[in-house]
Every structure is written in structure tokens, then in C-alpha cells.
Amino acid sequence: MLVTGKERGDALQLAHYLLAMRDNDHVELHEVRGFVSDDLIEAFREADAIATGTRCTNHLFSISFNPPETERVSVKDFEAAIEKAETRLGLDGYARAIVFHEKNGRRHAHVVWSRIDPSQMKAINLPFYKTRLNEVSKELFLEHGWRLPDGYRDKTRRNPLNFTLAEWQQAGRCKQDLKAMKMTFRECWSVSDNRASFARALEEQGYVLACGERGHVAVDFHGEVYPISRQTGQKAKAVREKLGDAKDLPSVDQAKELIASRMTDKLRGFIQDAEQQADEQ
Numbered sequence: 001m002l003v004t005g006k007e008r009g010d011a012l013q014l015a016h017y018l019l020a021m022r023d024n025d026h027v028e029l030h031e032v033r034g035f036v037s038d039d040l041i042e043a044f045r046e047a048d049a050i051a052t053g054t055r056c057t058n059h060l061f062s063i064s065f066n067p068p069e070t071e072r073v074s075v076k077d078f079e080a081a082i083e084k085a086e087t088r089l090g091l092d093g094y095a096r097a098i099v100f101h102e103k104n105g106r107r108h109a110h111v112v113w114s115r116i117d118p119s120q121m122k123a124i125n126l127p128f129y130k131t132r133l134n135e136v137s138k139e140l141f142l143e144h145g146w147r148l149p150d151g152y153r154d155k156t157r158r159n160p161l162n163f164t165l166a167e168w169q170q171a172g173r174c175k176q177d178l179k180a181m182k183m184t185f186r187e188c189w190s191v192s193d194n195r196a197s198f199a200r201a202l203e204e205q206g207y208v209l210a211c212g213e214r215g216h217v218a219v220d221f222h223g224e225v226y227p228i229s230r231q232t233g234q235k236a237k238a239v240r241e242k243l244g245d246a247k248d249l250p251s252v253d254q255a256k257e258l259i260a261s262r263m264t265d266k267l268r269g270f271i272q273d274a275e276q277q278a279d280e281q
Helices: 013-018 042-049 076-087 128-142 164-175 178-190 195-204 226-234 236-243 254-278
Strands: 004-007 026-033 059-067 094-102 107-113 208-212 213-219 225-227
Touching: 004 076, 004 128, 013 042, 013 059, 013 094, 013 107, 013 236, 042 059, 042 094, 042 107, 059 076, 059 225, 076 107, 076 128, 128 178, 178 195, 178 226, 195 208, 195 236, 195 254, 208 225, 208 254, 213 226, 213 236, 213 254, 225 226
Parallel strands: none
Antiparallel strands: 004 059, 026 094, 059 107, 094 107, 208 213, 213 225
């Protein structure tokens, strides 16, 4: 789900836009929270009035939540996404309004918060909000199992077999981040259409797709085994539909042997580099 936001003022103009039917088949005012009035126009007049007591001109923060074109998202899922973004930005408890727009059967949401804390008459600062909303957007894509847009892929993570010696030494000192690891699996799942593309995506991150005792697994360069269903958050049926019969894959032992042979080649390269550096000295 694409989650984009910006600071802005001119509350009345925004309210009229949100309620306009011109470009939509249906408009629903889903929630007005924290304002005296339940009417959007009056609530946003209130927001403007409160803001006049501060120096803040862009006293609103507006976010749009747009699911992929092929997906139909429930109100409950929209609400969960809104809560996630609100918490990430530190806007919990601030006055807000939620409006749903629907066109051709596809729904998206607009949420507007007042940035003003009436008790202090100050606007909340929202540093790095674009980065934080990008993180929320990526998490939503992965949580729902939607195909992740290329721009959201983390290109800093890569196959340990492509590390330099210094990177290998650093990797040996660092513990595996379980949350980041699960995110890696979900990214690989999201960007792949079948077994071959999923196996390639895993290999780019240093894993080998294999057949375990209970189905599809991945093996890392430590020899650790990870069930695909658990790491991707997908049901076993969905894994079988995408990846086929696990029995057609290498066994865990065969995967470990393959990784070991690649590591041997890598270590041999490190030794040659060290010998060359010694000769040059």
C-alpha cells in the first residue's frame, strides 16, 4: 500500500476536495475524531481557528493510503494501516478525519491530522516523515503479501558469499537480526512469481532453497534451516502453489554441501589476496 503524506494548510479547501464527488463514484466520511463538530467542513474550520493562535501555517498533516490497483482492501485493514502510520509519526491522540474515496470498485483513504496540540498551542514536529511513511508502506506490502515495488527493495543486503574479507569479519561479529531476516524472506516472496524467481531472490541474499522434513526451507551460509512458510508468513498451501513440490528441490544436506563448496572457493580467494598483499609488501 502506497502511503504518502505532506504538511499543509488551507483546511477548508482540503475539506471541500475530500468531499467532492467529481472524480469519485462514492465518498464516505468514515471518522471525525477530536473535533467539536462531526461535520468535516466545521471540523476543519475549527482546525484553522486553533492554528491562528500559533505561528504554524501548515498546521495539517495529510496522508493518502493507496492499495495496489488489483487489490481490494477491507475497512479493517485500512484502519490498521492508519494506526500504524499514526503511531510511527507520533500523532497518537491528535484530532483527525478519515475519508474514503471509491472509484470503479477500488477504495483508497485520505487521513488528515491537526498538528496542533491545543493544550500547549504548539505544532508537533514531524522529522523524516517521508522516510517513516516509506517504511510503513513497505511493511504493509510485505504484511499483505503484495508484490513489492522495485523502489522499496533493500539493496544494502546481499549474498554473504559476495562479501569482502572485512565484511566477512564484521558479519562474524554481528548477531543475525531476526526481524530483518524475516523482512528479507518476505521481500523475496513479494518480488517473485514462481519457484525459479524465488530461488534466485533467496540466492541473492545468501540462502539456498531446499526440501526439509516438512516441506520448503531455506538454508543459510551458517547451515541454519528456515521454514519458508513461517518466514514469509504464507500458508503452506500458498507456498506449494507458488513453489511446487518440495521433493523436487535439493535436500538440506545437499544445500549445505553446495554452500560449503562456494564458501571454500571464497576462502581460497581470500588466501590468494592475502598472499598477493604479502608479496607486494
